[in-house]
Amino acid sequence: MPELPEVETIARELRPLVVGRTITSAWLDWPRQVKHPSPEAFAEQIFNRQILAVDRRAKWIVVSLGGRGVDAISDEAVLAIQVKMTGQLDVVAPDAPRDKHVHVVFGLDDDTELRLRDTRKFGRVGLYGRDEAGTILGAAEGEALFAAFGPEPLDSEFTLADFRRRLRARRARLKTLLMDQAFLAGVGNIYADEALWRARLHPLRSAATLRPGQERELYHALRAVLAEAIDRRGSSVDDYRAPEGRGDMQRFLNVYGRTGKPCPRCGRPTRRMVIGARSAHFCSWCQRLPGRERTAQAQTLLASVR
Ligand SMILES: [Zn+2]
Numbered sequence: 001m002p003e004l005p006e007v008e009t010i011a012r013e014l015r016p017l018v019v020g021r022t023i024t025s026a027w028l029d030w031p032r033q034v035k036h037p038s039p040e041a042f043a044e045q046i047f048n049r050q051i052l053a054v055d056r057r058a059k060w061i062v063v064s065l066g067g068r069g070v071d072a073i074s075d076e077a078v079l080a081i082q083v084k085m086t087g088q089l090d091v092v093a094p095d096a097p098r099d100k101h102v103h104v105v106f107g108l109d110d111d112t113e114l115r116l117r118d119t120r121k122f123g124r125v126g127l128y129g130r131d132e133a134g135t136i137l138g139a140a141e142g143e144a145l146f147a148a149f150g151p152e153p154l155d156s157e158f159t160l161a162d163f164r165r166r167l168r169a170r171r172a173r174l175k176t177l178l179m180d181q182a183f184l185a186g187v188g189n190i191y192a193d194e195a196l197w198r199a200r201l202h203p204l205r206s207a208a209t210l211r212p213g214q215e216r217e218l219y220h221a222l223r224a225v226l227a228e229a230i231d232r233r234g235s236s237v238d239d240y241r242a243p244e245g246r247g248d249m250q251r252f253l254n255v256y257g258r259t260g261k262p263c264p265r266c267g268r269p270t271r272r273m274v275i276g277a278r279s280a281h282f283c284s285w286c287q288r289l290p291g292r293e294r295t296a297q298a299q300t301l302l303a304s305v306r
Pocket of ligand 1: 263264265266267268283284285286287
């Protein structure tokens with residue numbers, strides 16, 4: 001499933017193709033993909049708006065749209081797109097081949113189309129407003145769309161001190177915590193596993209037991225792996241594809257999806273365990289669990305030994 005680097009890549013590659021264009025039509029054949037407002041209102045309200053910017057927040061693509069009519073400034077809106085597991089965005093000519101998996105199409109005024117192709121139809125689009133301060137408003141009255149999300153790990157304002165403060169307020173296992181969108185935005189299975197491997201921390205380790213040096217290692221490991229993955233245009237481990245094609249990061253992953261293959265650091269086989277219905281890949285030699293935590297996590301560890 002696309003995470004921060006994959007969604008960031010999609011946003012970056014979409015930007016030069018659509019910014020400045022005006023949406024001239026909207027077509028959809030799977031109304032459940034519209035998260036907000038109703039499919040009819042969505043199609044009517046998105047029409048005739050200019051695309052001002054393409055950004056990312058968490059795992060969402062945020063397309064800023066200009067207002068319409070005399071009150072254009074206060075009418076500005078945001079098209080939010082979640083590609084989820086299998087969504088792919090393309091900008092193509094209207095006569096480009098189109099299969100049955102294309103479920104949302106926006107016509108643009110330069111005679112191209114922005115298409116959402118989604119084999120499993122988990123992807124979502126929504127149209128939202130902004131308040132006077134520019135905050136994107138959610139579906140619920142007076143609530144910001146991203147109110148429940150934690151900070152962006154690559155933000156220059158997100159410091160080691162911030163990370164420490166957030167870690168020390170929590171007791172969850174590291175793997176679960178890193179994937180919690182309220183803790184940090186945008187990290188999922190792949191980059192949680194990779195960051196923990198780089199920082200030599202066991203996925204079952206409790207956030208509350210880290211030493212200051214380990215907190216620092218994890219902070220830098222997380223930012224480094226996310227930045228490298230953006231440079232490599234994301235990991236195409238399943239259906240992920242950006243407008244300019246598949247990513248490259250899957251060839252540089254050290255543990256994710258490598259069960260049984262040698263750890264690049266010590267050569268011992270990579271292990272896989274299930275934590276809260278999600279798999280974790282790790283090296284049990286490089287990523288040791290301290291003795292007292294091993295006892296506490298014995299049941300989960302036993303279940304993972306295969
Ligand atoms: Zn190892």
